[in-house]
Amino acid sequence: MRRALPVAALLLLATALPAQAQSQATATATARKTATAHPRKLPPRPAYHAADAPTNAPVAYVGGMKPVMDQGRYLHGILDQLEGRYAPGGTDFRWDGEAWYGGDYNRLWLKSEGTLEHGRLHDGDHELLYSRAVSPYWNVQAGVRADIDDGPTRTWGALGVQGLALYQFEFQTTAYVSDRGRFASRIEGSYDFLLTNRLILQPQAEFNLYTKADPARQVGAGLSDVDAGLRLRYEVWRKFAPYVAVSYAGYLTQARRIVHDQQGESGALRLTFGVRSWF
Secondary structure, three states: OOOHHHHHHHHHHHHHHHHHHHHHHHHHHHHHHHHHHOOOOOOOOOOOOHHHOOOOOOOOOHHHOOOOOOOOOEEEEEEEEEEEEEEOOEEEEEEEEEEEEEOOOEEEEEEEEEEEEOOEEEEEEEEEEEEEEOOOOEEEEEEEEEEOOOOOOEEEEEEEEEEEEHHHEEEEEEEEEEOOOOEEEEEEEEOOEEOOOOEEEEEEEEEEEEOOOEHHHOEOOEEEEEEEEEEEEEOOEOOEEEEEEEEEEEEOHHHHHHHHHOOOOOEEEEEEEEEEEEO
8 A cells, every 4th residue: 555655646746747848838839929919019219319429528530630631731842843954055954843832622822934044044934823623633723923034024814724634634724814915825734654653754745825926035926835845754752753854845836936036046855854853
């Protein structure tokens, strides 16, 4: 009798355990169906407004630079040509450079060029211009030009455009009106062919046109003169590049006859050595 009691208890326990497990599984499945059929609604999140952000939160700039830099002021200058031009008739020295101060949209430009020819300063052209960016690649410029050298001084008002044309072709054209009622225009262009990262071939040309002749300054009506060159420079470092070139400077049409009558040189092809630099 005593042995029969433990055996009966074990049989009863074995029968109760599966029934309890089945009851728990049924309750869990019922709860899942109820939650799926009737999901619990969460309260809506409050809308975020930029004004709600703390105003005294610290701001970290990458590299110490602010995200917007278009209001900065900078100074930049470049000496495109500082060269000696050699020919059997004599040696000329020429400079052509420009500098600007300002930001991305508004700048003040100073441009200067001229030639020291047979000990005399010739073709001196100096301009002070205000520049306004009208696109990512083009600026409109307006200001004054003064022809100051060994010849008579002339003053002009200037209006033009300068920038990068298709395929990074540097181009500028300017119209001038003088205090004597004369009109003129200048067209300049150049392009850099990168033979290597440091060896660069640059063709360049400049043309000047006038509506009236000015024999005192060796200027003729129409297409008056041209200055062109093919320069091969090597950038020892980016801010210093010596070069060798073949250049031509000469007078055309009516100006050629004026210079010939004054016993001057109407044009010459020259071997040129120079340096290009910027800051």
